Amino acid sequence: MGQVFTVDFTGAHILSIEQFQREDIEKLFRTADRMEPYAQRRRVTRVLEGAILGNMFFEASTRTRISFGSAFNLLGGEVRESVGAESSSLVKGESLRDTARVLSGYSDVICMRHPVAGSVAEFASASRVPVINGGDGSNEHPSQALLDLYTIERELQGRQRKIDGLRIAMIGDLKHGRTVHSLSKLLCQYRNIKVMLVSPAELAMPDEYVSALREAGHQVHVTDRLEESIANVDIVYSTRIQEERFQDRQQADLYRGRFRLNQAIYTRHCEPNTVIMHPLPRDSRAEANELDADLDSNPNLAIFRQTDNGLIVRMALFALILDVAHLVDQHARDVFWFNPRIGSH
Numbered sequence: 001m002g003q004v005f006t007v008d009f010t011g012a013h014i015l016s017i018e019q020f021q022r023e024d025i026e027k028l029f030r031t032a033d034r035m036e037p038y039a040q041r042r043r044v045t046r047v048l049e050g051a052i053l054g055n056m057f058f059e060a061s062t063r064t065r066i067s068f069g070s071a072f073n074l075l076g077g078e079v080r081e082s083v084g085a086e087s088s089s090l091v092k093g094e095s096l097r098d099t100a101r102v103l104s105g106y107s108d109v110i111c112m113r114h115p116v117a118g119s120v121a122e123f124a125s126a127s128r129v130p131v132i133n134g135g136d137g138s139n140e141h142p143s144q145a146l147l148d149l150y151t152i153e154r155e156l157q158g159r160q161r162k163i164d165g166l167r168i169a170m171i172g173d174l175k176h177g178r179t180v181h182s183l184s185k186l187l188c189q190y191r192n193i194k195v196m197l198v199s200p201a202e203l204a205m206p207d208e209y210v211s212a213l214r215e216a217g218h219q220v221h222v223t224d225r226l227e228e229s230i231a232n233v234d235i236v237y238s239t240r241i242q243e244e245r246f247q248d249r250q251q252a253d254l255y256r257g258r259f260r261l262n263q264a265i266y267t268r269h270c271e272p273n274t275v276i277m278h279p280l281p282r283d284s285r286a287e288a289n290e291l292d293a294d295l296d297s298n299p300n301l302a303i304f305r306q307t308d309n310g311l312i313v314r315m316a317l318f319a320l321i322l323d324v325a326h327l328v329d330q331h332a333r334d335v336f337w338f339n340p341r342i343g344s345h
């Protein structure tokens with residue numbers, strides 16, 4: 001795989017998970033821990049007052065776009081957005097590099113999602129401000145992998161298990177899923193991991209990720225059998241068939257619903273307390289229904305803790321990139337208003 005270099009967070013582009021070493025991840029996660037009271041709006045801090053985030057999403061998004069924007073707001077900064085390539089000058093033939101030159105004059109940091117692999121790196125090469133990759137085609141989604149690993153760490157805490165020694169099943173469209181690509185690369189920083197890669201043969205994890213996991217000394221099993229793969233793992237990480245990546249979208253119908261998890265299957269096959277994760281959106285249409293709603297009352301379903309963690313991990317990224325992490329608590333105060341989410345002042 002490509003070049004490996006340590007992130008010095010200050011002023012850095014965040015383009016690939018390969019930039020991160022274990023100590024960077026640790027620094028980010030311990031910064032994220034400190035963001036929780038602000039993410040829950042119990043306390044307010046204004047350390048990014050005057051800063052502007054350019055949130056450029058040229059492909060569908062709900063949680064990544066909103067959580068990056070909210071994270072920036074929660075640190076006191078402002079957000080400008082562009083949504084959909086059709087409403088930007090890219091449709092008039094402007095190059096990504098020109099767009100980057102322009103937008104980096106209006107912003108202090110830019111988050112970008114784009115359907116083409118490598119496009120965010122190209123954009124970053126002409127940007128005068130740090131750029132965070134919010135997903136480039138089926139290539140990478142580094143902030144998602146970081147929030148996923150942060151969630152894994154937190155969920156395992158109560159189970160006396162650690163990331164080293166983790167047992168995880170990744171399920172679904174492993175060929176096109178950028179979240180599992182970035183997560184696989186991230187797991188290469190850890191030791192002694194068992195990875196079950198569960199997909200239809202046509203949607204298997206690309207070789208480069210499988211080789212990287214094996215080179216890291218991990219045990220990797222490639223299979224298309226769900227039940228036995230989820231039997232002895234700590235984490236079941238389900239994913240959606242990435243229909244937008246198929247030349248012919250109807251091809252995606254062939255694979256939808258192949259690996260369904262519901263409470264009955266969970267009870268029959270999983271160890272008690274197996275954590276269920278998904279980057280979301282889960283495809284809840286009847287023909288897919290990869291994570292049944294009957295799991296919603298299962299306390300091991302971590303999907304909404306995962307999305308909440310996305311906010312604090314993204315706050316931590318901004319705080320480190322713009323070098324205010326050490327100032328967050330110094331410039332904090334309590335909120336005055338009744339907070340309906342936590343029921344107190």
Ligand code: NCD
Binds near residue numbers: 064135239242
């Ligand atoms: C994922 C993505 O966009 O890659 N969503 C997300 O950012 N949480 C997964 C998906 O769309 O299936």
